[in-house]
Amino acid sequence: MSKRHKNKGELAIIQYLQKRFPKRRREVLKGIGDDAVVFRDGYVVSTDSFFEKTHFHLGYFSFFALGYHTMAASLSDLAAMGAAPISALISLCVSKNIGMKAIREVYDGFEEVTRKHKCDISGGDIVNCQSFGMTITVIGRTKKPLLRSGAAPGNYLYVTNFLGLAEVGRMVLKAKAPRNEYPDAIKKHLYPEPRINEGLSLRKFATSCIDISDGLSTDAYHLAEESGVKIVIDAEHIPIHPEVGRLCGVVMKDPTQFILSSGEDFELLFTASRLPAERSMRVFRIGRIMKGKGLYLSVRGKLQRIEPSGYEH
Amino acid sequence: MSKRHKNKGELAIIQYLQKRFPKRRREVLKGIGDDAVVFRDGYVVSTDSFFEKTHFHLGYFSFFALGYHTMAASLSDLAAMGAAPISALISLCVSKNIGMKAIREVYDGFEEVTRKHKCDISGGDIVNCQSFGMTITVIGRTKKPLLRSGAAPGNYLYVTNFLGLAEVGRMVLKAKAPRNEYPDAIKKHLYPEPRINEGLSLRKFATSCIDISDGLSTDAYHLAEESGVKIVIDAEHIPIHPEVGRLCGVVMKDPTQFILSSGEDFELLFTASRLPAERSMRVFRIGRIMKGKGLYLSVRGKLQRIEPSGYEH
Numbered sequence: 001m002s003k004r005h006k007n008k009g010e011l012a013i014i015q016y017l018q019k020r021f022p023k024r025r026r027e028v029l030k031g032i033g034d035d036a037v038v039f040r041d042g043y044v045v046s047t048d049s050f051f052e053k054t055h056f057h058l059g060y061f062s063f064f065a066l067g068y069h070t071m072a073a074s075l076s077d078l079a080a081m082g083a084a085p086i087s088a089l090i091s092l093c094v095s096k097n098i099g100m101k102a103i104r105e106v107y108d109g110f111e112e113v114t115r116k117h118k119c120d121i122s123g124g125d126i127v128n129c130q131s132f133g134m135t136i137t138v139i140g141r142t143k144k145p146l147l148r149s150g151a152a153p154g155n156y157l158y159v160t161n162f163l164g165l166a167e168v169g170r171m172v173l174k175a176k177a178p179r180n181e182y183p184d185a186i187k188k189h190l191y192p193e194p195r196i197n198e199g200l201s202l203r204k205f206a207t208s209c210i211d212i213s214d215g216l217s218t219d220a221y222h223l224a225e226e227s228g229v230k231i232v233i234d235a236e237h238i239p240i241h242p243e244v245g246r247l248c249g250v251v252m253k254d255p256t257q258f259i260l261s262s263g264e265d266f267e268l269l270f271t272a273s274r275l276p277a278e279r280s281m282r283v284f285r286i287g288r289i290m291k292g293k294g295l296y297l298s299v300r301g302k303l304q305r306i307e308p309s310g311y312e313h
Numbered sequence: 314m315s316k317r318h319k320n321k322g323e324l325a326i327i328q329y330l331q332k333r334f335p336k337r338r339r340e341v342l343k344g345i346g347d348d349a350v351v352f353r354d355g356y357v358v359s360t361d362s363f364f365e366k367t368h369f370h371l372g373y374f375s376f377f378a379l380g381y382h383t384m385a386a387s388l389s390d391l392a393a394m395g396a397a398p399i400s401a402l403i404s405l406c407v408s409k410n411i412g413m414k415a416i417r418e419v420y421d422g423f424e425e426v427t428r429k430h431k432c433d434i435s436g437g438d439i440v441n442c443q444s445f446g447m448t449i450t451v452i453g454r455t456k457k458p459l460l461r462s463g464a465a466p467g468n469y470l471y472v473t474n475f476l477g478l479a480e481v482g483r484m485v486l487k488a489k490a491p492r493n494e495y496p497d498a499i500k501k502h503l504y505p506e507p508r509i510n511e512g513l514s515l516r517k518f519a520t521s522c523i524d525i526s527d528g529l530s531t532d533a534y535h536l537a538e539e540s541g542v543k544i545v546i547d548a549e550h551i552p553i554h555p556e557v558g559r560l561c562g563v564v565m566k567d568p569t570q571f572i573l574s575s576g577e578d579f580e581l582l583f584t585a586s587r588l589p590a591e592r593s594m595r596v597f598r599i600g601r602i603m604k605g606k607g608l609y610l611s612v613r614g615k616l617q618r619i620e621p622s623g624y625e626h
Contacts, residue, residue, distance in 0.1 A: 009413075010407075010439045010440070010441070012413075013413070013416060013439050014439060016417075017420070017434075020420070021424075021433070021434040021435070023433055023435065024431075024433050025399050025400060025431070025432075025433045027399050027400075027454075028399065028400055028433050028435055031400075031433060031435040031436060032434075032435060032436040036436075037400060037402065037435040037436050037452075039356075039399070039400075039452075041354075043352075043356060045358070045400075045402065045450070045452060046402075046436075047360075047402045047404050047436070047437050047438055047448070047450050048404070048438050049404040049406060049438045049440045049442075049448065050440075051406065051440060051441075051442045051443070053443065054440055054441045054442060055440070086338050086340050086341065086352070087338060087340075087341055087344075087350060087352075087358075089350065089358065089359075089360045089450070091360050091361070091362040091448045093362060093364065093444070093446075094323075100322075100325075100326070103326060104329075107330070107333070111334075118337075118338070119338075120334070120336055120337050120338045120341050120344060121330070121334040121345075122334070122336065122341055122344040122345060122350040123344060123345040123349075123350050123359075123360070124360055125360055125361050125362045125448070126323045126326050126327060127323070127362045127363075127364060127367055127368070128323070128364075128367045129362075129364045129367060129444050129446065130364070130366065130443055130444040131406075131442050131443040131444045133406075133442065135360070135362065135404045135438070135448035137358070137360050137402070137450045139350075139352075139358060141340075
């Protein structure tokens with residue numbers, strides 16, 4: 001059950017469901033509460049819904065970009081579990097204003113991502129509906145699932161790339177700000193990359209993992225909660241991409257605060273005791289894991305307790 | 314990819330997708346075109362969407378019945394493949410008029426069905442949306458999948474129960490006809506039973522199988538097409554439930570024609586060379602499989618070619 005794009009009412013429902021439906025079947029290793037359901041023999045299944053006006057606006061999403069974005073966001077849940085994608089099932093809800101050409105372009109976008117990650121599109125459903133949207137179910141497999149619950153005191157906190165870029169892109173596209181000044185941010189919002197290969201590599205040394213869907217503070221908070229540890233993020237170590245710095249200057253926001261609450265980067269946030277000497281992926285070390293509880297920000301040596309402040313609609 | 318409730322435009326899209334996305338991954342045994350995706354090691358996954366006004370009307374569906382009906386319809390795809398359910402993921406699209414009490418009741422309905430069939434509810438998604446509806450993904454497992462493609466000349470055609478009852482129930486509820494005269498039909502429409510146990514038994518002797526979602530003619534046509542055979546349905550052998558007979562009398566329709574085009578019974582339609590002597594399930598033999606192509610109705614010894622006439626919105 002993804003917590004992406006959730007308001008408080010929806011989060012309350014998820015908590016209610018998590019209590020109400022504990023896992024019963026022996027085949028289910030991990031049920032409600034992680035990025036995906038994990039089955040005992042390594043299958044991983046996740047489902048996400050995206051609807052117009054709630055999750056995307058056709059004002060600046062082409063149909064192709066929409067297919068790309070939603071499939072990438074869905075596969076990101078598999079990346080976070082360290083799973084290799086096998087197959088996607090798409091249930092498309094088509095409203096009256098959506099014609100065959102648009103549907104083909106959405107599928108072009110889906111296919112661009114699935115082909116890159118050797119994932120089949122194996123079916124789904126197509127229905128008429130008042131809202132335009134889709135529910136994507138992705139199925140993958142892993143020899144060893146990366147869970148949210150393995151972070152241990154003494155570990156460090158890492159992230160696979162700059163954060164906040166996707167939110168900058170969204171703001172620029174929405175406000176019709178000068179697009180040529182924010183090429184990386186716009187690309188990141190429209191065409192995010194699920195970190196599948198990184199997730200597969202992380203299985204060898206990460207102790208816990210989550211994808212950045214709701215923002216650093218919310219997602220780090222999930223790791224702290226599920227692992228029963230305290231996480232300290234070092235403000236000075238959060239890397240600031242020039243475009244994030246530029247936009248924060250324009251809107252007069254502190255870049256660190258901006259990054260803490262900016263979602264949809266779909267980078268992987270993970271913990272490990274140390275990184276292997278040989279690795280092909282870029283990572284930034286941005287914090288440490290300690291005994292205790294909760295999420296803290298260290299600013300010039302002083303600890304501030306921070307609350308999750310995810311990206312809410 | 315389910316073909317339930319499809320109009321011609323939607324069927325054209327499914328055919329387009331089936332051509333465009335052939336299965337590529339070795340792990341996928343059967344992709345778009347059957348009741349569910351089948352993986353090589355026996356996992357079976359299916360996804361179905363249900364939206365207000367397209368698939369159900371809250372005028373006569375209680376929230377509990379809605380949860381029951383949609384979960385039963387979803388699990389029916391597993392029954393048709395001879396798979397035992399393990400887990401369901403539900404993506405609920407909640408419109409403004411749907412409160413927490415309604416959501417709880419929908420989940421009560423889901424749970425009533427999943428508990429009966431020992432299926433976990435393992436997650437999903439909850440999103441705000443202009444339309445109220447849900448996409449249900451069900452995951453099951455089978456040692457030997459029942460496909461649509463194994464019917465052979467010399468086999469007989471069987472069905473697990475009376476047909477047409479669900480459509481009678483729908484008509485009675487919609488027209489506000491006297492409900493006390495149609496108890497079985499109303500129950501069948503609101504609370505259909507997925508034939509999970511029957512599907513599991515059928516793995517031992519059925520050569521092909523499908524669930525009745527679009528009506529006898531459309532679903533039998535799928536078996537004929539996918540198996541490359543001719544199917545002859547014996548009009549005299551189609552069992553007529555008294556409530557189907559009664560309603561057909563009222564609306565002056567021929568019961569056989571009515572049954573051919575009435576969907577959503579979720580009974581299993583299957584072929585076999587013979588039935589085992591010992592079996593616990595009720596079945597009716599309603600036709601035979603021959604060399605050739607297409608679907609025929611035998612009425613007093615005369616063959617009429619029939620076209621699929623599924624239940625279309």
